[in-house]
Amino acid sequence: MESQDLRTVMAQWATGVVVVTTRTADGGRHGMTASSFTSVALDPPLVSVCVTSSGATCRMIRHSGVFAVNMLGSDHREVGRRFAGPALGDRFALGDWATASTGAAVLADAVAWLDCVVAACYPAGDHTIVLGLVRDAAMPRPAAPLIYHDRTYHEGIAR
């Protein structure tokens, strides 16, 4: 199967949208938009995200050994766009960001966030499956989640 055809089919899979953040070597922060986030195990508490192996985020997560996952609300479309591309300048310029105990950045008004240490990294084709052990989590805001379907952002239903 061609990768472009797989992309087209997978665009029919509706997901939430997260921003995965990590610490940089010089004490700064970095992050990217992702939809490949999932819950993996409850005991111990494990989650995963698949990141492009050649990307900056993958390199920085491997180096720092920590990451946070920020679940976006439907009013965070611009945050989602900004963290998905290089063209808009400082990705953290939008949003109210705080620092979790691992040093990764968390969005103060995220629907929820999880702060993780890297448990394992598994190469998977051109991506890396990053497995995280959840150290801390919070649900700052009961807002409608941001949904990604058919290459378009949509509004989910608030809890």
Ligand SMILES: Cc1cc2nc3c(=O)[nH]c(=O)nc-3n(C[C@H](O)[C@H](O)[C@H](O)COP(=O)(O)O)c2cc1C
């Ligand atoms: C809705 C959406 C979901 C995305 N999901 C992922 C993902 O799960 N994994 C990934 O590697 N890139 C994903 N991307 C692409 C990255 O956000 C994009 O390539 C980003 O610029 C990578 O940043 P980096 O080069 O600093 O690592 C997604 C983009 C969008 C818009």
